[in-house]
Amino acid sequence: MSLLSSTTALLGKELRTEFRSRELLTTTVVFILMVIVLFSFTFDPTYNESRRFGPGLLWLAFLFAASLMLQPCFLREQNNDTLSALRLSVSDPFAIFLAKLVANTLFLLFTEVLMLPVFAVLYNVPVLRVLGQLLLVFFLGSLGVSIAGTALSAISAQARMRELLLPLLLLPLLTPVLVASTQVTVGLLDATPFLEWKGVGFLLVFDVIFLTALWLFGEYLLEE
Amino acid sequence: MTAPGFSPTGIRFENIEKRYGGLAALRRIRFEITPGECVALAGRNGSGKTTLLRIAAGLVRPSSGDLTFPLAAGAPAGAPLPALNTEAVRANASAGFVAHATMVYDELTAEENLLLFARLQQTPNAAERVEKLLHEVGLFDRRDSLVRTFSRGMRQRVAIARALLHKPSILLLDEPSTGLDPQGVAWLAATLRQLRDTGRTILMSLHGESEISMLATRAIRLDAGLIVADTRTGAEVRSILTFADA
Amino acid sequence: MKKQLLAAAIVFLLVGAAAYGAFFVAPTERTMGPIQRIFYLHVSSAWTGLCAFFICFVANILYVFRRQPQWDWLSISAAEVGLVFTTVVLVSGPIWAHPVWGIWWTWDARLTSTFILWLLYACFLLLRTLVEEPDRRALFSALFGIFAFLDVPLVFGSIRWWRTQHPQPVVMGGSGSGLDPTMWKVLFFSWFAMLALMALLMRARYVMEAARGELEMVRHEAEAV
Numbered sequence: 001m002s003l004l005s006s007t008t009a010l011l012g013k014e015l016r017t018e019f020r021s022r023e024l025l026t027t028t029v030v031f032i033l034m035v036i037v038l039f040s041f042t043f044d045p046t047y048n049e050s051r052r053f054g055p056g057l058l059w060l061a062f063l064f065a066a067s068l069m070l071q072p073c074f075l076r077e078q079n080n081d082t083l084s085a086l087r088l089s090v091s092d093p094f095a096i097f098l099a100k101l102v103a104n105t106l107f108l109l110f111t112e113v114l115m116l117p118v119f120a121v122l123y124n125v126p127v128l129r130v131l132g133q134l135l136l137v138f139f140l141g142s143l144g145v146s147i148a149g150t151a152l153s154a155i156s157a158q159a160r161m162r163e164l165l166l167p168l169l170l171l172p173l174l175t176p177v178l179v180a181s182t183q184v185t186v187g188l189l190d191a192t193p194f195l196e197w198k199g200v201g202f203l204l205v206f207d208v209i210f211l212t213a214l215w216l217f218g219e220y221l222l223e224e
Numbered sequence: 225m226t227a228p229g230f231s232p233t234g235i236r237f238e239n240i241e242k243r244y245g246g247l248a249a250l251r252r253i254r255f256e257i258t259p260g261e262c263v264a265l266a267g268r269n270g271s272g273k274t275t276l277l278r279i280a281a282g283l284v285r286p287s288s289g290d291l292t293f294p295l296a297a298g299a300p301a302g303a304p305l306p307a308l309n310t311e312a313v314r315a316n317a318s319a320g321f322v323a324h325a326t327m328v329y330d331e332l333t334a335e336e337n338l339l340l341f342a343r344l345q346q347t348p349n350a351a352e353r354v355e356k357l358l359h360e361v362g363l364f365d366r367r368d369s370l371v372r373t374f375s376r377g378m379r380q381r382v383a384i385a386r387a388l389l390h391k392p393s394i395l396l397l398d399e400p401s402t403g404l405d406p407q408g409v410a411w412l413a414a415t416l417r418q419l420r421d422t423g424r425t426i427l428m429s430l431h432g433e434s435e436i437s438m439l440a441t442r443a444i445r446l447d448a449g450l451i452v453a454d455t456r457t458g459a460e461v462r463s464i465l466t467f468a469d470a
Numbered sequence: 471m472k473k474q475l476l477a478a479a480i481v482f483l484l485v486g487a488a489a490y491g492a493f494f495v496a497p498t499e500r501t502m503g504p505i506q507r508i509f510y511l512h513v514s515s516a517w518t519g520l521c522a523f524f525i526c527f528v529a530n531i532l533y534v535f536r537r538q539p540q541w542d543w544l545s546i547s548a549a550e551v552g553l554v555f556t557t558v559v560l561v562s563g564p565i566w567a568h569p570v571w572g573i574w575w576t577w578d579a580r581l582t583s584t585f586i587l588w589l590l591y592a593c594f595l596l597l598r599t600l601v602e603e604p605d606r607r608a609l610f611s612a613l614f615g616i617f618a619f620l621d622v623p624l625v626f627g628s629i630r631w632w633r634t635q636h637p638q639p640v641v642m643g644g645s646g647s648g649l650d651p652t653m654w655k656v657l658f659f660s661w662f663a664m665l666a667l668m669a670l671l672m673r674a675r676y677v678m679e680a681a682r683g684e685l686e687m688v689r690h691e692a693e694a695v
Contacts, residue, residue, distance in 0.1 A: 005346070012340075159610070246691055
């Protein structure tokens with residue numbers, strides 16, 4: 001019970017600080033927008049081409065954006081040594097991770113939903129008829145990205161070259177998420193859309209495995 | 225702050241060692257602080273004061289040795305320190321920690337900061353407790369301002385309020401007067417005096433002599449991670465503390 | 471010293487025997503011809519690399535729970551040796567593929583997964599160079615190593631299910647289907663030789679890392695005095 005109450009209190013803090021400055025959300029949205037526009041120059045975004053390359057480009061944009069967005073996650077806590085204050089105050093350090101990864105999932109999902117209509121219009125892909133399924137994939141994929149990313153940002157925050165290090169550690173680790181979510185999205189944007197349940201299940205397995213690992217090893221990531 | 229509801233607790237360091245790689249930050253630290261004592265730590269930068277305080281707070285895991293928190297009344301009921309700060313430690317020690325950094329969020333208001341930590345610590349009647357503390361540290365009128373807009377002295381007041389949220393029986397302070405103006409130092413000295421006189425155990429690191437060092441009933445001097453002096457005699461306490469920056 | 475020389479000599483003989491087996495004992499593959507003999511190096515290196523990464527994973531877990539520097543030393547030795555064997559896989563793959571399929575690189579499931587694996591452990595070693603304080607470096611790299619190894623089956627699974635558009639390679643189609651019994655024997659012998667080589671390299675690397683760790687400690691103590 002104390003895990004739940006600590007997590008909600010911390011989640012409130014994460015959301016409040018972000019919505020006060022909105023720095024993460026605005027920069028991430030602009031970044032994804034830029035990638036989507038720039039990517040259109042690398043191939044001819046006709047209806048057929050878009051459906052082949054679109055999902056991959058979309059997920060790559062999300063992944064790169066996330067690896068930048070997750071950067072300040074633990075760095076912010078170092079400014080005033082607030083991480084120590086959190087460690088002294090919560091009874092279960094997993095609450096710190098849980099709050100952060102839920103907040104990060106929400107931030108990612110928010111930017112993704114914001115970018116979806118832009119993508120649909122620019123690349124001429126119909127998304128409305130599969131909106132529900134798309135959101136499901138976005139959620140499971142973003143959750144996986146956030147779980148691994150939150151854990152690794154605790155590591156990179158304490159290393160040199162941290163701005164470069166986080167993407168380096170995170171992107172290879174997220175290969176399975178990229179492959180599976182791209183595959184499911186390809187199916188959804190097909191001329192005859194279908195939801196590949198195998199991919200959805202795979203994403204779920206990824207999320208569960210890494211959430212368990214974080215639960216088991218998270219407290220060690222916070223040691224000084 | 226005089227309300228009881230805490231049990232006077234001491235701190236016992238038993239052969240604490242802390243190595244960072246090969247570098248020994250603390251060596252053979254063995255002493256006991258009896259409940260209600262006010263101990264000042266002196267020593268140069270890098271002599272191990274901060275590490276000692278962070279170990280006592282449960283933030284840093286010692287490389288070897290034991291840390292226990294004996295209760296005042298009779299038998300020592302202190303449990304050995306678990307790997308990290310957990311409920312057991314807080315129940316036994318319930319140390320309030322004021323670090324060198326403020327340990328509060330600049331992007332939140334004073335009140336939001338205190339409410340957040342009160343909720344995390346599951347303080348009963350959080351809102352009431354926070355309001356009372358804001359009055360006590362003299363920030364009630366500024367409670368809705370972001371900490372970012374505060375002066376260093378005001379931030380330190382928030383930091384101290386945060387440390388006192390759960391009515392700790394032990395206070396750990398790392399150079400608490402840093403950045404405070406003379407009025408701030410006077411206020412801090414008065415606050416600490418009151419805490420000391422109500423039976424709180426205080427362990428603090430200090431730089432030089434001030435109104436705050438006058439509160440110390442005992443002084444310990446560290447050098448290169450070793451205790452080189454430890455005294456309870458008034459005159460010697462002064463001389464160890466004035467000597468601190470030599 | 472003498473023991474080490476003897477061990478090195480034995481490993482040398484084993485590897486030589488494996489090479490002899492691959493060239494002269496194993497029968498020539500019908501469609502691919504002699505180039506297929508690189509298979510014994512390629513596959514046994516891949517298996518050995520995985521073994522090394524598994525040792526690294528076990529050392530990582532033991533470090534997190536025991537905090538003895540020995541486990542850290544073992545983990546870096548295993549990761550480096552594993553990386554060497556994976557590099558052999560990544561180099562021998564194209565050498566084999568080019569004459570057979572006419573292209574250097576196919577995005578074959580196994581080869582691609584091995585590439586990702588190689589990247590993961592290259593990042594593991596990179597992380598170690600970017601954290602200064604030894605205890606923290608050991609702890610963080612151990613934790614990343616655990617995450618990385620948990621990722622391995624997921625990488626293999628995802629790529630195998632979704633990224634294999636090319637026809638399965640002839641020899642390793644399915645689980646080694648249609649492999650001549652002599653080929654199996656030579657393969658297992660090569661693997662054994664490679665494992666011995668791995669143990670030899672890992673031991674040498676471990677001794678070096680232990681010496682480095684102790685030197686670091688002595689140097690710090692000298693500085694402190």
